[in-house]
């Protein structure tokens with residue numbers, strides 16, 4: 001017993017002071033691979049430890065609530081893959097569930113797992129038209145079991161991103177092609193049938209053609225933040241007490257106001273930092289341009305609303321067709337970011353401006369233009385690993 005406690009204690013101490021973090025990143029294009037990475041936050045080094053076989057190309061991968069399974073939405077075929085996590089750098093393919101009914105023969109751009117019973121997993125189909133949504137059940141061990149429900153959106157819909165509201169009671173869908181955000185009732189608390197998902201509301205984005213791509217739902221249940229692919233901005237939406245978006249309460253540009261042609265950019269990602277102190281977002285430059293993308297950090301208030309735009313800095317490449325940011329689960333200041341087809345994963349850190357990094361030049365310039373950007377902060381790329389296999393790197397998930 002004592003030795004067991006000692007082992008447990010030492011394991012806890014190790015994990016509390018651990019400087020090495022493990023990550024996985026999927027391939028957006030062939031070859032069918034998922035890579036295991038290691039980031040040392042003391043040495044500030046990132047390296048690839050393994051390349052694992054995948055069931056297809058995965059524009060999005062995600063963990064289940066206990067990080068004992070990884071689910072992969074597939075672009076290469078109409079299925080959702082289920083892997084078990086054997087250790088911090090090993091995955092084993094357990095199941096590949098074909099999409100059915102409304103989603104028959106439809107690929108998915110995103111997969112969202114839930115952390116509340118009944119632990120369903122959701123996908124949305126992209127590209128459109130006539131996008132579908134799909135709910136899959138899981139076994140007790142988290143392995144995907146079967147498709148239990150599918151539904152349709154609008155004729156012109158194409159669903160690119162999903163998010164769950166507080167308690168996993170509402171599923172939000174970013175309808176890129178349909179310029180809308182949908183709210184579906186999810187889980188048991190919506191009464192009656194455990195399995196049924198029903199539309200609770202649809203919010204038409206005020207401006208057409210701005211293309212909501214991905215979104216996040218603040219756990220306080222008051223606001224959503226949506227990244228607009230063509231609009232190159234973050235839109236804040238207020239939700240009513242049922243969780244349905246009802247009003248736009250703010251927009252913030254992800255590209256400099258001096259940009260002559262906004263179609264040179266197509267924004268990609270929005271994510272909350274681990275403790276919801278910051279909102280991280282990215283814009284990509286068109287692939288064959290000489291422009292770079294941008295990474296932007298906002299400070300959030302206690303109410304979950306954007307309070308202070310902190311920094312917007314150019315990325316080192318266009319961002320390709322990814323530029324996905326993945327905030328670290330161990331520090332609000334750190335994110336991982338990916339570029340495909342350049343094929344790299346990079347670690348970024350939010351910090352104070354100083355003489356060495358010459359301050360946040362863009363913030364300063366925009367201060368002069370009368371925009372309220374906080375020039376005290378900047379974000380810096382601190383580590384990078386190249387995985388130039390032609391298909392890497394889509395989105396990144398942090399194991400620890």
Ligand SMILES: *[C@@H]1O[C@H](CO)[C@@H](O)[C@H](O)[C@H]1NC(C)=O
Nearest residue numbers: 055056077078079096098099
């Ligand atoms: C998708 O790929 C997996 C793994 O190769 C395979 O098992 C499955 O049958 C494929 N599904 C479709 C719809 O092609």
Ligand SMILES: *[C@@H]1O[C@H](CO)[C@@H](O)[C@H](O)[C@H]1NC(C)=O
Nearest residue numbers: 077078079096097098099105
């Ligand atoms: C999944 O779909 C593929 C392609 O249509 C088919 O070959 C395979 O048998 C299907 N798998 C199952 C389990 O139905």
Ligand SMILES: *[C@@H]1O[C@H](CO)[C@@H](O)[C@H](O)[C@H]1NC(C)=O
Nearest residue numbers: 077078104105106107127128
């Ligand atoms: C499946 O979808 C692909 C791409 O949209 C299409 O080319 C193919 O004909 C479809 N197959 C079936 C059986 O519907």
Ligand SMILES: *[C@@H]1O[C@H](CO)[C@@H](O)[C@H](O)[C@H]1NC(C)=O
Nearest residue numbers: 083084094139140141142143
């Ligand atoms: C999870 O449980 C199911 C049902 O008992 C089983 O078929 C499957 O093989 C299990 N998965 C793993 C990875 O052990």
Ligand SMILES: *[C@@H]1O[C@H](CO)[C@@H](O)[C@H](O)[C@H]1NC(C)=O
Nearest residue numbers: 129130152153154155156157
């Ligand atoms: C949606 O598409 C279906 C099938 O193509 C068609 O029957 C229906 O009229 C369309 N609805 C609208 C509103 O365009």
Ligand SMILES: *[C@@H]1O[C@H](CO)[C@@H](O)[C@H](O)[C@H]1NC(C)=O
Nearest residue numbers: 260261262263264265286289
């Ligand atoms: C703006 O950029 C897009 C994409 O790079 C290009 O297709 C378009 O012609 C440009 N428009 C102008 C007015 O330069």
Ligand SMILES: *[C@@H]1O[C@H](CO)[C@@H](O)[C@H](O)[C@H]1NC(C)=O
Nearest residue numbers: 285286287288289320321341
């Ligand atoms: C970019 O340029 C490469 C090489 O010239 C070409 O193969 C590719 O199709 C271009 N991609 C786009 C999106 O224009």
Ligand SMILES: *[C@@H]1O[C@H](CO)[C@@H](O)[C@H](O)[C@H]1NC(C)=O
Nearest residue numbers: 299308372373374375376377
């Ligand atoms: C920038 O942010 C810091 C820390 O939140 C704050 O103390 C400072 O007042 C802000 N500066 C401006 C100009 O808003």
